[in-house]
Amino acid sequence: xxxxxxxxxxxxxxxxxxxxxxxxxxxxxxxxxxxxxxxxxxxxxxxxxxxxxxxxxxxxxxxxxxxxxxxxxxxxxxxxxxxxxxxxxxxxxxxxxxxxxxxxxxxxxxxxxxxxxxxxxxxxxxxxxxxxxxxxxxxxxxxxxxxxxxxxxxxxxxxxxxxxxxxxxxxxxxxxxxxxxxxxxxxxxxxxxxxxxxxxxxxxxxxxxxxxxxxxxxxxxxxxxxxxxxxxxxxxxxxxxxxxxxxxxxxxxxxxxxxxxxxxxxxxxxxxxxxxxxxxxxxxxxxxxxxxxxxxxxx
DNA sequence: CTCCAGGCGCCTT
DNA sequence: AAGGCGCATGGA
Numbered sequence: 001x002x003x004x005x006x007x008x009x010x011x012x013x014x015x016x017x018x019x020x021x022x023x024x025x026x027x028x029x030x031x032x033x034x035x036x037x038x039x040x041x042x043x044x045x046x047x048x049x050x051x052x053x054x055x056x057x058x059x060x061x062x063x064x065x066x067x068x069x070x071x072x073x074x075x076x077x078x079x080x081x082x083x084x085x086x087x088x089x090x091x092x093x094x095x096x097x098x099x100x101x102x103x104x105x106x107x108x109x110x111x112x113x114x115x116x117x118x119x120x121x122x123x124x125x126x127x128x129x130x131x132x133x134x135x136x137x138x139x140x141x142x143x144x145x146x147x148x149x150x151x152x153x154x155x156x157x158x159x160x161x162x163x164x165x166x167x168x169x170x171x172x173x174x175x176x177x178x179x180x181x182x183x184x185x186x187x188x189x190x191x192x193x194x195x196x197x198x199x200x201x202x203x204x205x206x207x208x209x210x211x212x213x214x215x216x217x218x219x220x221x222x223x224x225x226x227x228x229x230x231x232x233x234x235x236x237x238x239x240x241x242x243x244x245x246x247x248x249x250x251x252x253x254x255x256x257x258x259x260x261x262x263x264x265x266x267x268x269x270x271x272x273x274x275x276x277x278x279x280x281x282x283x284x285x286x287x288x289x290x291x292x293x294x295x296x297x298x299x
Numbered sequence: 300c301t302c303c304a305g306g307c308g309c310c311t312t
Numbered sequence: 313a314a315g316g317c318g319c320a321t322g323g324a
Contacts, residue, residue: 020305021305111305114304114305114306115304115305115306115307116303116304116305116306116307117304117305117306118303118304118305119304119305121304122304122305175307176306176307179307213307213308214306214307214308215306215307216306216307216308217306217307218305218306218307219305219306219307222305235305236305237305237306238303238304238305238306239305240305280305284305
């Protein structure tokens with residue numbers, strides 16, 4: 001096993017790992033267990049330190065620092081946000097929220113599953129896909145060997161491309177099954193090269209992503225932001241739509257998603273994508289509760 | 300029971 | 313261009 005300790009900057013692990021960016025993290029007591037790039041890890045925050053455990057020896061931890069975005073200067077990022085009431089409330093509600101830097105394929109596949117699903121349901125689907133199509137990998141600290149604790153890497157596109165639609169539907173994908181299958185097959189056929197997207201401007205990368213079945217503007221923006229690190233991507237989902245409407249256009253009749261995206265470009269600054277994630281988490285944890293309690297009072 | 304979930308694709312106006 | 317609807321599945 002390998003174990004290492006990092007000095008921990010401000011970091012909100014629940015908001016970051018379980019807040020709808022990534023779907024494979026599980027809280028176990030006061031630790032977080034997940035799989036990054038086919039490698040099982042356990043994160044144990046303790047005060048100003050983060051201890052990290054893996055099954056095998058690791059000499060270079062750059063992949064982990066990168067995934068967790070430990071090198072993001074949150075203070076500098078937050079300073080670029082507009083100084084208005086909603087953003088002050090959003091940043092104050094989860095000061096250590098960070099944008100992960102995820103693997104593009106896993107992120108793309110996961111968000112294809114996300115449409116009209118709740119986060120817990122997406123986690124469920126991703127877990128089923130990994131169990132049924134992913135490569136088994138050692139988990140836990142003991143050096144595994146036969147019978148040791150195991151988990152699964154996220155399945156490759158090649159493996160999913162070889163699956164049947166029925167097998168994918170059996171992972172509770174529903175109508176999204178043909179979307180994921182078609183996407184895996186397009187990558188397998190070389191119709192779209194996910195690596196190349198790193199080298200082209202956001203608008204072109206978005207157009208490439210939108211060629212995949214089941215990928216429209218919102219899912220493309222999630223992948224651009226969560227995997228390709230494009231801060232000019234601002235995913236507008238049902239939560240952000242309701243939040244922006246209430247916080248910035250309370251008197252307007254109904255502002256559509258396209259108009260809200262244009263507003264975000266001019267209003268949230270160069271780190272708009274980061275601001276979006278703070279707003280998303282804020283509305284889900286604070287405003288969402290207010291909305292649902294208001295509904296129950298009405299009923 | 301109904302309504303909704305980190306939407307998309309397709310069909311009408 | 314803009315809006316409506318169906319799509320699977322499970323939870324509130």
